[in-house]
Amino acid sequence: MPTNFNVGLLGHVDSGKTTLAKALSSISSTAAFDKNPQSVERGITLDLGFSGVLAQTPQGYPLQFTFVDCPGHASLIRTIIGGAQIIDLMLLVVDAQKGIQTQTAECLIIGELLQKKLIVVINKIDVLPADQRESKLEKLRSRLSKTLGSTSFGSQVPMYGVSALEGTNIEELRAGLSDAFFQPERNTNAPLLMYVDHCFGIKGQGTVCTGTLLQGRVQVNDTVELPALREQRKVKSMQMFRQNVTSASMGDRIGLCVTQFNATLMERGVIAEPGYLKPIYAVCLRLRPIRYYKQSIKSNSKLHISVGHDTVMANVTLFRDNDNRSTDLQPEKDYEFVEELLPVEVPESDVVFALLQFETPVLIPPNSILIASKLDMDVHSTSCRLAFWGRIAWQTHCSNYIQDVLPKLRIFKRKQKVGSIQRVVNANEVIVHNLFKKEANRDLYVGKWVDLSTGERGLIERTFGQTSKVAITFREALSTETILNIKDIKVLLNCKKYIFNKQAGLFQ
Numbered sequence: 001m002p003t004n005f006n007v008g009l010l011g012h013v014d015s016g017k018t019t020l021a022k023a024l025s026s027i028s029s030t031a032a033f034d035k036n037p038q039s040v041e042r043g044i045t046l047d048l049g050f051s052g053v054l055a056q057t058p059q060g061y062p063l064q065f066t067f068v069d070c071p072g073h074a075s076l077i078r079t080i081i082g083g084a085q086i087i088d089l090m091l092l093v094v095d096a097q098k099g100i101q102t103q104t105a106e107c108l109i110i111g112e113l114l115q116k117k118l119i120v121v122i123n124k125i126d127v128l129p130a131d132q133r134e135s136k137l138e139k140l141r142s143r144l145s146k147t148l149g150s151t152s153f154g155s156q157v158p159m160y161g162v163s164a165l166e167g168t169n170i171e172e173l174r175a176g177l178s179d180a181f182f183q184p185e186r187n188t189n190a191p192l193l194m195y196v197d198h199c200f201g202i203k204g205q206g207t208v209c210t211g212t213l214l215q216g217r218v219q220v221n222d223t224v225e226l227p228a229l230r231e232q233r234k235v236k237s238m239q240m241f242r243q244n245v246t247s248a249s250m251g252d253r254i255g256l257c258v259t260q261f262n263a264t265l266m267e268r269g270v271i272a273e274p275g276y277l278k279p280i281y282a283v284c285l286r287l288r289p290i291r292y293y294k295q296s297i298k299s300n301s302k303l304h305i306s307v308g309h310d311t312v313m314a315n316v317t318l319f320r321d322n323d324n325r326s327t328d329l330q331p332e333k334d335y336e337f338v339e340e341l342l343p344v345e346v347p348e349s350d351v352v353f354a355l356l357q358f359e360t361p362v363l364i365p366p367n368s369i370l371i372a373s374k375l376d377m378d379v380h381s382t383s384c385r386l387a388f389w390g391r392i393a394w395q396t397h398c399s400n401y402i403q404d405v406l407p408k409l410r411i412f413k414r415k416q417k418v419g420s421i422q423r424v425v426n427a428n429e430v431i432v433h434n435l436f437k438k439e440a441n442r443d444l445y446v447g448k449w450v451d452l453s454t455g456e457r458g459l460i461e462r463t464f465g466q467t468s469k470v471a472i473t474f475r476e477a478l479s480t481e482t483i484l485n486i487k488d489i490k491v492l493l494n495c496k497k498y499i500f501n502k503q504a505g506l507f508q
């Protein structure tokens with residue numbers, strides 16, 4: 001069997017990805033080249049398309065390129081993110097006349113953060129007037145190099161000018177792909193995980209799930225789990241590009257025929273080793289801001305979170321560690337709540353965490369990358385919709401996480417209680433009222449420091465009387481001026497209010 005190498009075609013709508021996939025391929029799968037009737041009607045790619053070609057590595061080993069044609073339309077970015085996770089190399093398709101467009105940039109960001117190898121294809125060179133073609137291409141190449149230079153890809157990314165429609169330079173691009181081939185890291189010993197992109201029933205045989213093996217291996221007669229349906233099925237047969245096979249391993253694109261289930265219940269999803277994936281209700285991650293996102297990211301707002309082929313809404317809570325910059329999230333540690341932040345203003349070294357509470361539980365394989373985006377922005381807008389990304393630092397499978405798990409996350413807001421002086425006992429002691437509500441447990445505050453608005457510092461010595469008062473003592477006697485103006489002076493107590501655990505009245 002040749003080594004399978006997954007190549008994604010990503011780019012702005014109408015840049016020619018499907019036409020290029022066709023030009024590069026000799027084999028098509030059940031889901032290739034916009035065969036979906038709605039795609040035919042609307043003239044755009046609505047779903048991932050798969051096709052392939054057999055080739056050779058520069059050393060002469062057999063190679064199977066599987067092309068994953070991703071949609072380009074802005075509204076389909078969640079499908080693009082899903083497609084990008086299964087590829088080893090990304091072909092970024094750029095329209096020769098239009099250059100870098102909004103979704104070109106978004107695809108570049110997705111490729112960058114998923115750490116994919118990159119080749120840029122400048123397509124439709126046939127539309128450039130023949131006498132200006134070279135000069136126009138040169139200009140575009142240098143603009144693209146400049147953009148790439150500010151990314152982790154660097155400015156030396158290989159670029160090919162082609163016409164997918166007329167077949168110009170397609171052979172050069174194929175050769176470039178073989179040169180760019182690298183042996184992808186394949187973890188075949190890990191538990192089985194397959195991203196399923198299409199499911200359909202075959203009468204009398206079972207249900208076929210097509211997809212890519214992200215890790216592990218699978219054999220005919222294995223029992224696999226459909227975690228979203230909480231069901232297990234037996235593998236009856238499998239195919240790779242229409243050839244029957246008895247086993248497949250990480251990186252392979254296969255059609256898996258399992259004992260029948262209702263295909264409409266799982267159009268897209270995962271198949272895994274039984275027991276490997278459990279629904280996750282909330283995660284924390286170190287937030288890696290995407291610098292092109294121009295809006296602020298706000299706590300208590302909702303964003304779309306994409307992981308694998310899933311995109312769900314999540315409520316966001318931002319917090320940071322003020323004492324050190326440890327990138328590990330530590331239980332029992334105090335973290336300060338962050339109201340909002342602007343990605344462009346967050347330096348690389350800053351450590352900010354995000355708690356994401358999913359609206360519906362998600363199946364997230366270990367070590368996955370999550371991408372947060374604001375997909376309800378106008379699709380015609382030219383702004384980047386990808387806000388931040390990150391890997392999971394903490395997660396909970398607990399369905400009772402609001403009561404059981406969240407209170408253990410010690411995220412606080414700073415709060416200042418303000419009281420006034422009721423009377424002066426002597427120059428070293430005053431009685432303060434209005435600092436606490438009647439029902440507050442004042443004993444908790446004994447021994448804490450308070451500041452007067454004059455700058456003098458005292459200690460809560462003891463509670464006073466039956467109501468809300470406390471006695472405050474001062475090591476150094478209060479100044480005469482303070483005592484003369486005592487009615488106007490404020491007593492300030494800085495404390496922390498824990499946002500998930502209202503009971504824990506702890507202090508700075």
Ligand SMILES: Nc1nc2c(ncn2[C@@H]2O[C@H](COP(=O)(O)OP(=O)(O)OP(=O)(O)O)[C@@H](O)[C@H]2O)c(=O)[nH]1
Pocket residue numbers: 012013014015016017018019020043044045046070071072073123124125126127162163164165166
């Ligand atoms: N002149 C010219 N037209 C091309 C070329 N490649 C694609 N086209 C045309 O551009 C239009 C869009 O092509 P597609 O291949 O559907 O583009 P796409 O990027 O796959 O589109 P989406 O997947 O919907 O984003 C079609 O009319 C193609 O015929 C090319 O090399 N030259």
